[in-house]
Amino acid sequence: MPITITDDIYQSNLIVIAVLIAVLLLTFKRAKHTDLFPISVTQELKGLGILTVVFAHFAYMLVTNADFLFPLSIIAGVGVDLFLFMSGYGLTVGMLKKPLPIFEFYKRRVIKIFIPFWVALILIFAANAIFLDIHYTVPYMMQSLLGWFPTAEGFDDVNSPFWYITWMMMFYVLFPLVFSTKRPWLSAIILAVIATLIGVYNPLNMGDNWLHRLHTVAFSLGIVFAWVLFETKDKENKFVAHLKEFRNKAKIMPYVVIALMLGVVVYMSLHTTANHWPTLTAILGKGYFVDQLTSIILMFAFIVIFSLKKFDNKFLSIYGLYSFEVYLIHWPLIGRYDIFFDYLPSWAAVITWLVAFIVVSWLLQKITTPIGAWIDSRLVKH
Secondary structure, three states, X not given: OOEOOOOOHHHHHHHHHHHHHHHHHHOEEEOOOOOOOOHHHHHHHHHHHHHHHHHHHHHHHHEOOOOOOOOOXXXXXXXXXXXXXXXXXXXXXXXXXXXXXXXXXXXXXXXXXXXXXHHHHHHHHHHHHHHOOOOOOHHHHHHHHXXXXXXXXXXXXXXHHHHHHHHHHHHHHHHHHHOOOOOHHHHHHHHHHXXXXXXXXXXXXXXXXXXXXXXXXXXXXXXXXXHHHOOXXXXXXXXXXXXXXXXXXXXXXXXXHHHHHHHHHHHHHOOOOHHHOHHHHHXXXXXXXXXXXXXXXXXXXXXXXXXXXXEEEHHHHHHHHOXXXXXXXXXXXXXXXXXXXXXXXXXXXXXXXXXXXXXXXXXXXXXXXXXXXXXXXXXXXX
């Protein structure tokens, strides 16, 4: 059940923010790459994405006071969109470089998701039964292992953030069926239309479909982004070349753009919901379309900032490296097995959990990586 914090909320928020800023500043180093959107940037964006989700779950699910961790907790939707965007981007770049048959795609891609997911889910089921005497029905466990999570009940479902697994798997299943190396943009449109129709009309009667309809286009935008930026050794992308020149050779303007984007982040973070944009809501017809649009604007502001900056950040990179594992385990840990909030000030509990997430995620990755490699090798032989 949610916990009540008795210490000063605003003081705790300031301490967490101060510690986070200090860690970020201490883990910056000058970037060695000259690319526009290298792996290091995508890794950092994943780290940013998972941190926004974690902070929101602390503030809006674990704790009874929504002011806790403000303003770190208010853009979780941007984190979800970042993950979907990166998935669409990564899958498209892979398919443009080396197109895979449908079955081969499923073998290579889906297994990378399901192995860590299955291991984490089985461990959660077992721990809940052994330590908390919480037991689930066989049908519920079977549908969970298949990735079907139609609801996101914080303290009732085995792991409420797993609603995202169901949504992400839809894109992964459909992607190779509709993807065209000649017209990636058309594939993006098809997936966006399918996702929007499911989000709006909820044909599968998912209990928390409101979450899905907030994130219907980010995956497709990742596809388009990969298509626009794609280049090979034999063919230079002139648009990308101009952007690289702007980033690497221009002296002042990249910093001006970063400053402008930071202004967008600050303003939009405080104006993310439809009630902040009544005229736009009237035009689009539904508030959740406006909520999604503001999240997308924020997402692209972060992408521009991270692409133009000339420094890498180790802290965000580490969180990006373990972002999927952190996603898999963070809510069961804080929602059912929290001890830090019982004995520590709330700010210290948050910081301790942030360290614990990385440690547990490292252990989970150590377990799942060899399992995935073994299964992958067996599938390749067949």
